[in-house]
Every structure is written in structure tokens, then in C-alpha cells.
Amino acid sequence: MRRxxxxxxxxxxxxxxxxxxxxxxxxxxxxAADQAVQxxxxxxxxxxxxxxxxxxEALDLAVRQVNARTDQDVTVFLDDTRLGVAVDPTPLVELARRGRSESASVxxxxxxxxxxxxxxxxxxxIRTFVPDADLTKGVPRAWLLLGGLGLLLLAVSLVVADRLARTFVKSTVDLAAVSHRLGAGQLDARADETAPGELGVVAxxxxxxxxxxDEALREERETIADLSHRVRTPLTSLRMDAESLSEKDGERIIAGVEAVNRAVTDVIGQARRRGVAPEAAVTDAAAxxxxxxxxxxxLAEDTERALTVDVRPGPLPVPLSQADLEACVDALLGxxxxxxxxxxxxxVRLDPVPGGARLVVADSGPGLPAGPVLRRGVSGSGSSGLGLDIVRRAAERTGGAVELSPGRRGGLTVTVTFLGSR
Structure with missing residues (x-):
């Protein structure tokens, strides 16, 4: 902009x-030419x-004195006599002999x-001749002065414009820096509203x-905190009831309650961190x-589902928090x-890929439902449509992607790639 x-x-x-x-x-x-001619x-x-x-004789002396004092060539033509500078009669001289005084450029x-x-x-x-040197005497020097004046004025205008441009550019750069800080989660960043012109309005x-x-995020945190408090009360009661069941059933239900409790805790943590620059997290996908x-x-055993597991030995680090990766796996298996x-x-298969890991979940069920199932809130089977969207967003945060394809024996195959760059 400055340039x-x-x-x-x-x-x-x-x-x-x-x-x-x-x-x-x-x-x-x-x-200059008019002055010389005058x-x-x-x-x-x-x-x-x-x-x-x-x-x-007196006239000849006077003409000689004039020629000695000036740069002009003066000649007086009498009847058959020529006084002063020796020049031949020109057409203009012949015209003057007929009674006309004239001047012309020669x-x-x-x-x-x-x-x-x-x-x-x-x-x-009387003939006088003014050479070009007299006609342009002092003109080159005047032109040089005018050129110098023009260059000086141009330099001054560029200096003033540069100072003004610096002001505008600095205000624009500061405004962009504040925008980047806000995008990075520093919601206390503020722009200078005293910036010149429309930049101050934008600021x-x-x-x-x-x-x-900032106000909207604060309201969201308060709402989620209130909701989490309401959810934890029935979870505590459910845990107490599970402890009274048999050991096998109780452990399974307690594990489920703990998983829900961890999910609620993670939601609260995410809400509190909303608007703050995220910290880097790395999790072992294999574990x-x-x-x-x-x-x-x-649950697969209870519902008579054959489960095949092929997880390559870790560690297989991926740039996600443990809670986010657990939410992805639970969404796919759920x-x-x-x-x-x-x-x-x-x-379920987990393979290493350059810089990350690839998770594949394949089933032999009815297959892929119609419609854009990866879009948030869209489902082809009556659900909320949030499960696959959670997986998609988590994969895209790592630079990976989600791919849905039919299985070799029917059903659906979901391939999730987690990469090592955000």
C-alpha cells in the first residue's frame, strides 16, 4: 500500500x-528572445x-561604435555604400529600400x-542581426533552475506522501495484527480507534x-457449567446404584458412568478454554x-457381534488430546x-502412516445411508448426525480426512487418517 x-x-x-x-x-x-530583439x-x-x-564619416564612426559595444551586427546601407558589418543585401534589405521596415527569423x-x-x-x-546566442541568452540556466525546482518539489511531495503512507500502513498492519490475535484466541486484544479516517471506524x-x-463465550461457559452440574447429580446416583449390582454388571455400568463423567468434564474444560489459544497435545493412538x-x-459380546481387532504396536502419536481421540473412536464404534x-x-484396524496413523472401522451391516452424512446434524438413519461430524472435525484438525466407502462384503468402511501437522 505504501509503495x-x-x-x-x-x-x-x-x-x-x-x-x-x-x-x-x-x-x-x-x-529572452523578445528582450534581445527589443x-x-x-x-x-x-x-x-x-x-x-x-x-x-560621422555615421560610419557611430556604426562602428555600436558594433563594438554589442553582440549584434549593425549595417547601414546608403545609396551605394555599406557602413558597419560587411554583409550582402538580403531580401529583407531590398524590401526596406522600398520603404518597409520589417523583421524576420533567418x-x-x-x-x-x-x-x-x-x-x-x-x-x-539600417540592418541589425541578433544571433541565436543572444536570443537564448540565460535560457539554459533558467531551465536548469526550473528543473531543479521541479525535482525539489517532487522530492518534498514524496517525503510528505511517505510520511502519510507510513501512518496508513502502520494503522493497517496494527489492525491486521489485532485480527490475528483475536483469531488466535486472545480476546483481550483491541485495535486503536484513533487510527486515521475509515481505519478508525473499522478498528x-x-x-x-x-x-x-467475549460476552457470548462467557455466556456459553456459564450455560455449559450449569448443564454439567445438572448432569453430574444423576450420574452420581447411577454410580451408587451400579455399585449395588453384581460385580460384572456393576463394573461395566460404572465404566460407562465414568466415561460419561469424563466426557462431561472434557466439555467443561473445552468451554473454559474457548477463546484461548489451544495448547499442543499429542496422544498415543495405539493405546x-x-x-x-x-x-x-x-457390549459386542452381549450382542453376539464378531469383533476383529488389528492394532499395530505403538506408540503411534497423533496431534489430538486423549479426550478428543476417545470421542472419535467411541463415535465410530457407537x-x-x-x-x-x-x-x-x-x-477395527489401526495402521501407521507417514507422520500419523490410519484408523479403519468396517462392518457388514446395511451399508452407507443416502445423503451427506458427514455434514453436521445430517443423518440417514434418524440419529442426531453428530457422530461422524465429530470424527471429521477431529481428523481435519490434524490435517487428515475421513473417507466412507462400501465394504468388500457389504456394509460400511470408515477410514480416518490422523496426520502429524495441524
Whole structure:
């Protein structure tokens, strides 16, 4: 932006200077030529009285003195005599002999002739010649001064424009920096509303937006905290009831309650961290997938589902928190139990890939439902449609992706790739 402002000011100033200095330069040249011609005319006219009143010797002396004092060439043409600078009669001299005084531009300068009527004689002609050097005397120096003045004015305009451009650019850069800080979660960042012109208006709007986002996040945290408090009370009662059951059933229900409790705790933590720059987290995918498959294996046994597990030995680090990765695995396995009939076999496989890991969950159920099932809130089987969206967002945060495809023996295969770059 700064460079563009300087180019614009330079172009505008140059056009103004050219429009002003070029006519002024031509005016100076014409004025210098007019002054030289006027001086020559005055000197030639001074000889007019001498041509009429003095004799030839006195007139010759006067012409010589004029030529010695000036750079002009003065010649007086009498009947058959030529006084002063020896030049041949020119067409303009012949015209003056017929009684007309004229001036004209000739090669090398300006020629001026005066017709003087002598008593009892033919018309005498006073000729003066002004060379080009006199016509342009002082013009090159004046032009150099004008050029220097133009360059000085251009330099001053560029300095002033640079100072103004720095002000605008600095305000723009500061505004962008505040936007980046807000995007990184620093909601206390504020822009300078005293920035010049419309930038100050934008800064005020950005500050208002940041304040509104901060208020909305605070309300969200309060709402989630209240909701979590309401959920934990029945969870505590459910845990106490589970402790009174048989050891096998009690342990399974307590494990489920603990999982729900951990999920609620994680939601509260995420709500409290909302608006704060996220911290880097790395989790061993092999350990998490093994643990969650072991949890779901009990339910698979109860529903007579054949489970095949192929988890490569870890560690297989992925840039997700343990809670987020557990939520992904639970969403995928939960979909198998929710959308396939009892007795449907499924398989879980975790393989290493360059920089991350690939999780594959395949079942032999009814297959992929129609519609954009990866879009949040969209489901082809009557569910909330949030499970696969949770998986998709988690994978995309690592730079990976989710792929849905039909299995080789029917059913659905979900392939989730977690990469090592955010």
C-alpha cells in the first residue's frame, strides 16, 4: 500500500509539474528572445537620426561604435555604400529600400531592418542581426533552475506522501495484527480507534465484535457449567446404584458412568478454554484405540457381534488430546452398534502412516445411508448426525480426512487418517 501511494503521488506531482513548468520554460525563452530583439531595435533606432542629419564619416564612426559595444551586427546601407558589418543585401534589405521596415527569423538568428528616408537621396536601410546566442541568452540556466525546482518539489511531495503512507500502513498492519490475535484466541486484544479516517471506524467495529464474542463465550461457559452440574447429580446416583449390582454388571455400568463423567468434564474444560489459544497435545493412538475397543468388546459380546481387532504396536502419536481421540473412536464404534442389527460383525484396524496413523472401522451391516452424512446434524438413519461430524472435525484438525466407502462384503468402511501437522 505504501509503495502504491508513493507511485500515485509521484505520477500526480509529475503531471502537475510538467503542466506548469513546460509552459513557463517556453515563456522564459520567448521573453529572452523578445528582450534581445527589443535591445537591438532600440540601438538601431538610435542611428536613425544620425542617418538623416550627419555626414557619411560621422555615421560610419557611430556604426562602428555600436558594433563594438554589442553582440549584434549593425549595417547601414546608403545609396551605394555599406557602413558597419560587411554583409550582402538580403531580401529583407531590398524590401526596406522600398520603404518597409520589417523583421524576420533567418538562419542563425533574427534580422531587423529599418527604412530611413534621407532628404534629397534614396532610402537608407539600417540592418541589425541578433544571433541565436543572444536570443537564448540565460535560457539554459533558467531551465536548469526550473528543473531543479521541479525535482525539489517532487522530492518534498514524496517525503510528505511517505510520511502519510507510513501512518496508513502502520494503522493497517496494527489492525491486521489485532485480527490475528483475536483469531488466535486472545480476546483481550483491541485495535486503536484513533487510527486515521475509515481505519478508525473499522478498528471500532472490530473492537465491538471482539467484545461481543467475549460476552457470548462467557455466556456459553456459564450455560455449559450449569448443564454439567445438572448432569453430574444423576450420574452420581447411577454410580451408587451400579455399585449395588453384581460385580460384572456393576463394573461395566460404572465404566460407562465414568466415561460419561469424563466426557462431561472434557466439555467443561473445552468451554473454559474457548477463546484461548489451544495448547499442543499429542496422544498415543495405539493405546487409546486398544482401551476403547476393550470397553466396547463387552457390549459386542452381549450382542453376539464378531469383533476383529488389528492394532499395530505403538506408540503411534497423533496431534489430538486423549479426550478428543476417545470421542472419535467411541463415535465410530457407537455408530456400529446403533445402526446395524444384533449379530453384525465388525473389525477395527489401526495402521501407521507417514507422520500419523490410519484408523479403519468396517462392518457388514446395511451399508452407507443416502445423503451427506458427514455434514453436521445430517443423518440417514434418524440419529442426531453428530457422530461422524465429530470424527471429521477431529481428523481435519490434524490435517487428515475421513473417507466412507462400501465394504468388500457389504456394509460400511470408515477410514480416518490422523496426520502429524495441524
Amino acid at each position: 502504491r501511494v508513493l507511485l500515485l503521488v509521484a505520477a500526480t506531482t509529475t503531471l502537475v509539474l510538467v503542466a506548469f513548468l513546460v509552459p513557463l520554460a517556453m515563456l522564459l525563452r520567448n521573453a 535591445r537591438a531595435t532600440v540601438q538601431a533606432q538610435a542611428l536613425t537620426a544620425l542617418v538623416v542629419t550627419t555626414d557619411r 538562419p542563425g538568428g533574427q534580422e531587423i531592418v529599418f527604412a530611413v528616408q534621407r532628404p534629397g537621396s534614396t532610402t537608407a536601410v 471500532g467495529a472490530l473492537n465491538g465484535l471482539a467484545t461481543r464474542i 487409546v484405540v486398544t482401551a476403547r475397543v476393550a470397553f466396547w468388546a463387552v 455408530n456400529v452398534f446403533a445402526h446395524t442389527p444384533h449379530g453384525t460383525a465388525f473389525a
